[in-house]
Amino acid sequence: QGIGFLDAWLVPGVITYALTFATLKLANYGMMLWIPIFVSENFQGASSTVANNMETLYDVGQIAGGIFAGYISDKIGRRSVPIYAMLLVAIALFFGIYFNLSSISLLYFCIPAAGAMIGGPANLMPSAVAVDLGKVPEVISNKNSLSTIVGIVDGTGSAGAGLGMIIIGYVQDWGWRYFFLFMIVVLVGCLTSLTRLFCKDLTELQKEKETKQGSSCLA
Numbered sequence: 001q002g003i004g005f006l007d008a009w010l011v012p013g014v015i016t017y018a019l020t021f022a023t024l025k026l027a028n029y030g031m032m033l034w035i036p037i038f039v040s041e042n043f044q045g046a047s048s049t050v051a052n053n054m055e056t057l058y059d060v061g062q063i064a065g066g067i068f069a070g071y072i073s074d075k076i077g078r079r080s081v082p083i084y085a086m087l088l089v090a091i092a093l094f095f096g097i098y099f100n101l102s103s104i105s106l107l108y109f110c111i112p113a114a115g116a117m118i119g120g121p122a123n124l125m126p127s128a129v130a131v132d133l134g135k136v137p138e139v140i141s142n143k144n145s146l147s148t149i150v151g152i153v154d155g156t157g158s159a160g161a162g163l164g165m166i167i168i169g170y171v172q173d174w175g176w177r178y179f180f181l182f183m184i185v186v187l188v189g190c191l192t193s194l195t196r197l198f199c200k201d202l203t204e205l206q207k208e209k210e211t212k213q214g215s216s217c218l219a
Contacts, residue, residue, distance in 0.1 A: 003142055003144070003145035003148050003149070005148070005152075008145060008148050008149050008152055009152065011133065011136055011138045011139065011145070011149060012136055012138070013132065013133050013136060013197070014133065014149055014152060014153065016193060016194065016196065016197050017125070017128075017129050017132075017133070017153045018152060018153045018156040018157075019156070019189075019190075019193035020125070020190055020193045020194045021122075021125050021126075021129075021153050021154070021156060021157035021160070022156045022157050022159065022160025022161075023160060023186050023187070023189045023190035023193065024087075024118070024121060024122050024125060024157070024190050025122055025157035025158065025160055025161040026160045026161045026163070026164030026186055027090075027118050027122075027164075027183055027186045027187055027190065028062075028118050028119050028122040028161075029161040029164065029165065030161075030164055030165070030168050030179075030182075030183060030186070031058055031111075031114060031115070031118060031119075031183070032055065032058060032059075032119075033165065034168060034172070034179065035051075035054050035055055035058060035111060036051040036052060036054060036055050037051075038176055038179065039051040039054050039104075039107070041176070042101060042102075042176055043104050046104065050104075054107060054108075054111050057108070057111050057112040057115065058111050058112060058114065058115035058119070059115065059119075060112055060115065061111070061112035061113060061114065061115020061116040061117075061119060061120075062115045062116065062118075062119025062120060062122075062123060063119075064112075064115075064116050064120070065086065065115060065116030065117060065118070065119050065120020065121070065123075066119065066120045066123040066124060067120075068082075068116065068120060069082050069083065069086060069120040069121055069123075069124045070124055073124065073128070076205060078201040078204070078205060079124065079128040079131075079132060079201075080194055080197045080198045080200075080201045081198065081201050081202060081205070082121075083121040083124070083125075083194065084191065084194055084195075084198045086116075086117040086118075086120060086121055087117065087118070087121065087187050087190055087191055087194075088191070089113075089117045090114055090117035090118050090187055091184055091187050091188065091191075093110045093113055093114045093117065094114070094180050094183050094184045094187070095184065096110055097110050097180050098177060098180045098181060098184070101176060101177060101180075118187075125153075125157070126150065126153070126154055129149070129150055129153045129154075130146065130150050133146065133149055133150075134146055164186065167182070168182065
């Protein structure tokens, strides 16, 4: 027997992952869809080739970021820690663009780096949800609930991205500086929803480290 829709939301971790994925997917789609337009409008001398190249660089960054985030999360056995760190770097990159909108050379560094720091975690999140929430007692006792839970998280992410595209359309009318400011606010919201899980994982990692050090001392 499966799990009810409302009951699925009450499974520990579902709300955290759903809110995190909604804001993360919003930021990722916002960059993918709006960066070419930003380059075309903000740099009058830039050709459509340059704008398309920027989007390609963002996609390449996503590939590298996904591999990096997956490797580190497997290495330490926690998903939230590398994701949290990468999003902090992404915020710093957006601040760099925010204060240097006229520097296209800076974009050649910041865009692929942002693709890695945002797209990597965004691509990792769906599989992380299936792995991590699959270990929750409520899911272990009812294997038929996992697909519903993953669907809720993924669906919430798509809803967040869709709503975000509408908001970005209005925000961008005020100027591109406000676009990147909005991206920063979105990522701060993502970090906020992830903070509790991040602190929990960080505490567990510290305890594991202390346990290993204690065992090595006894040996």
